[in-house]
Amino acid sequence: xxxxxxxxxxxxxxxxxxxxxxxxxxxxxxxLNEVIAPPALIGFERDFGSTFSGLGKELRxxxxxxxxxxxxxxxxxSSEKVSEGISMMKRFSASQGIRMLKxxxxxxxxxxxxxxxxxPGDIVVATDSHTxxxxxxxxxxxxxxxxxxxxxxxNGELYSFTVPQTIRFDISGRPGRGVYAKDIILHILGMMGExxxxxxxxxxxxxxxxxxxxxxxxTMCNLCVEMGARSxxxxxxxxxxxxxxxxxxxxxxxxxxxxxxxxxxxDEGASYEQVREIDAASIEPTVSLPHSPANARPVGEVxxxxxxxxxxxxxxxxxxxxxEVARILKGRKVHPGVNLIVIPAxxxxxxxxxxxxIMSVLAEAGANIESSNCGPCFGKHMGVLAEGQKCLSTSNRxxxxxxxSEKAFVYLSSPATAAASAVEGRIADPRKYVGAGA
Amino acid sequence: xMLGGTAVRKFGENINxxxxxxxxxxxxxxxxxxxxxxxxEKYDQEFVGRCAGRKDNVVVxxxxxxxxxxxxxxxxxxxxxxxxxxxxxxxxxxxxxxxxNNGLVVAKSDTTGMREGDRIEIDTASGVARxxxxxxxxxxxxxxSDLRRFETRxxxxxxxxxxxxxxxxxxx
Ligand code: SF4
Numbered sequence: 001x002x003x004x005x006x007x008x009x010x011x012x013x014x015x016x017x018x019x020x021x022x023x024x025x026x027x028x029x030x031x032l033n034e035v036i037a038p039p040a041l042i043g044f045e046r047d048f049g050s051t052f053s054g055l056g057k058e059l060r061x062x063x064x065x066x067x068x069x070x071x072x073x074x075x076x077x078s079s080e081k082v083s084e085g086i087s088m089m090k091r092f093s094a095s096q097g098i099r100m101l102k103x104x105x106x107x108x109x110x111x112x113x114x115x116x117x118x119x120p121g122d123i124v125v126a127t128d129s130h131t132x133x134x135x136x137x138x139x140x141x142x143x144x145x146x147x148x149x150x151x152x153x154x155n156g157e158l159y160s161f162t163v164p165q166t167i168r169f170d171i172s173g174r175p176g177r178g179v180y181a182k183d184i185i186l187h188i189l190g191m192m193g194e195x196x197x198x199x200x201x202x203x204x205x206x207x208x209x210x211x212x213x214x215x216x217x218x219t220m221c222n223l224c225v226e227m228g229a230r231s232x233x234x235x236x237x238x239x240x241x242x243x244x245x246x247x248x249x250x251x252x253x254x255x256x257x258x259x260x261x262x263x264x265x266x267d268e269g270a271s272y273e274q275v276r277e278i279d280a281a282s283i284e285p286t287v288s289l290p291h292s293p294a295n296a297r298p299v300g301e302v303x304x305x306x307x308x309x310x311x312x313x314x315x316x317x318x319x320x321x322x323x324e325v326a327r328i329l330k331g332r333k334v335h336p337g338v339n340l341i342v343i344p345a346x347x348x349x350x351x352x353x354x355x356x357x358i359m360s361v362l363a364e365a366g367a368n369i370e371s372s373n374c375g376p377c378f379g380k381h382m383g384v385l386a387e388g389q390k391c392l393s394t395s396n397r398x399x400x401x402x403x404x405s406e407k408a409f410v411y412l413s414s415p416a417t418a419a420a421s422a423v424e425g426r427i428a429d430p431r432k433y434v435g436a437g438a
Numbered sequence: 439x440m441l442g443g444t445a446v447r448k449f450g451e452n453i454n455x456x457x458x459x460x461x462x463x464x465x466x467x468x469x470x471x472x473x474x475x476x477x478x479e480k481y482d483q484e485f486v487g488r489c490a491g492r493k494d495n496v497v498v499x500x501x502x503x504x505x506x507x508x509x510x511x512x513x514x515x516x517x518x519x520x521x522x523x524x525x526x527x528x529x530x531x532x533x534x535x536x537x538x539n540n541g542l543v544v545a546k547s548d549t550t551g552m553r554e555g556d557r558i559e560i561d562t563a564s565g566v567a568r569x570x571x572x573x574x575x576x577x578x579x580x581x582x583s584d585l586r587r588f589e590t591r592x593x594x595x596x597x598x599x600x601x602x603x604x605x606x607x608x609x610x
Pocket of ligand 1 (some may be wrong): 107128314
């Protein structure tokens with residue numbers, strides 16, 4: 001069995017295989033951001049209010065301890081309507097006893113793993129396509145829309161679920177200098193195309209992934225939806241367990257026997273729809289050109305001036321990323337023609353960067369550093385691009401119009417490539433800046 | 439169930455939900471018609487005008503229609519422009535499920551021979567799509583259970599039933 005089949009079997013109480021249909025899939029956790037929560041809460045009351053009142057009950061979510069609210073996209077709020085939505089979430093969560101984070105606590109997908117909301121073996125849905133990030137913990141996690149969020153709030157269930165097939169990516173070899181998880185996943189997107197993993201689980205394994213730190217695994221799983229994957233998956237190992245234990249403890253929780261029993265791996269000889277072998281040593285620093293994340297090229301083939309660099313989003317901007325960025329920017333200045341925006345992915349990462357001195361390295365280099373939010377990644381605030389602007393971003397989508405004007409150009413890369421490019425004012429090879437053993 | 443209409447637009451491959459409705463608008467309204475008014479604003483400025491005043495619009499597309507973000511507003515943006523159905527080679531999961539949950543029929547079929555202006559019909563009972571203008575017929579590739587869901591549009595009632603069961607069981 002694959003890990004995905006095992007997780008669904010555990011949750012549904014019977015052995016299932018890829019292709020099996022489940023009328024009902026029980027969920028362990030549901031989280032909502034402030035983009036979708038307001039319409040979902042309105043819909044929840046509209047669609048289920050009479051069901052509750054008809055039975056003489058108060059309107060309540062299925063289990064308030066298994067729901068979390070994240071105001072993370074457009075914070076600090078950029079408009080009255082955004083604030084109105086956040087206030088609605090506050091009222092609702094207070095009345096239901098749902099945990100709601102604060103503006104600036106961080107991007108949902110970064111925080112949900114960082115504070116132990118999601119644990120290995122869980123089945124989790126959230127109102128955002130990058131929920132697949134949690135696959136790095138060995139959890140089955142994917143995005144849903146507003147209606148399914150309403151349904152999930154009502155019953156803690158997802159309906160009409162077909163167990164997905166898995167495509168296994170066996171990644172061996174050591175990535176070379178200046179090559180990171182982001183380069184590997186952009187390379188894979190280039191190989192597969194935007195719809196190449198459609199409806200499948202992208203399971204990442206092999207020696208390269210075993211040696212990869214958690215931050216890299218999150219990045220890999222984050223971007224797998226850009227090839228259509230239902231979700232990403234990395235089999236949990238010692239590193240995963242250590243990470244989750246700490247995450248759970250940091251939020252005052254405890255890692256239990258039950259948690260340990262949910263750490264599962266795919267069996268030897270599990271049945272995969274496809275196995276793709278990749279040699280990480282052959283991958284170069286990679287950039288995706290406008291207007292598709294799958295439009296990947298080795299950095300050496302890209303010769304482009306840029307005026308904006310965005311280091312942030314749920315794809316990157318974790319500790320390892322900011323460490324690399326600071327390493328490159330230390331003692332250097334951002335190019336006079338470049339606006340560099342750095343947004344640490346969570347408040348914890350932000351505060352850690354302050355303590356470690358990374359923040360002052362970035363500030364001295366001339367970066368604009370903002371509190372944790374999605375902002376520029378989806379063209380909402382904090383650096384919206386105008387016609388003709390060219391931006392190198394560490395986010396996950398470079399669709400036309402994604403970061404502002406439909407006549408702007410967005411390139412995607414690793415944080416190291418982004419930092420090197422911020423210095424040069426053009427898309428640059430990070431290998432010049434990172435020594436051997438990076 | 440038979441549905442028919444005129445292909446107002448034929449899109450290519452990988453039309454993402456950002457193209458259907460721009461992300462910066464999502465938090466500015468909770469009204470489906472607002473999103474309909476801004477449909478394809480950054481990608482195809484003619485779309486809304488072409489749909490205007492008609493109730494039988496059909497959207498034709500290539501593969502992977504609706505990829506990217508999970509925003510359900512993309513479904514409202516299309517549906518509330520008088521679109522009777524979308525017909526495309528394939529859809530990614532999130533958009534496909536969002537469409538079904540909101541009563542937007544998303545037919546899967548070979549669309550290579552379909553052109554703007556063609557009259558297109560689908561018959562969910564016999565599982566075929568017909569291009570009346572070209573006189574051709576292609577099979578619908580949706581699963582039989584999804585074709586039935588297009589007809590009954592009953593997910594909400596089912597979920598309410600589950601909720602009633604759950605609430606009643608709890609009070610016993
Ligand atoms: S950082 Fe970008 S991709 Fe990630 S959740 Fe926010 S808007 Fe979505």
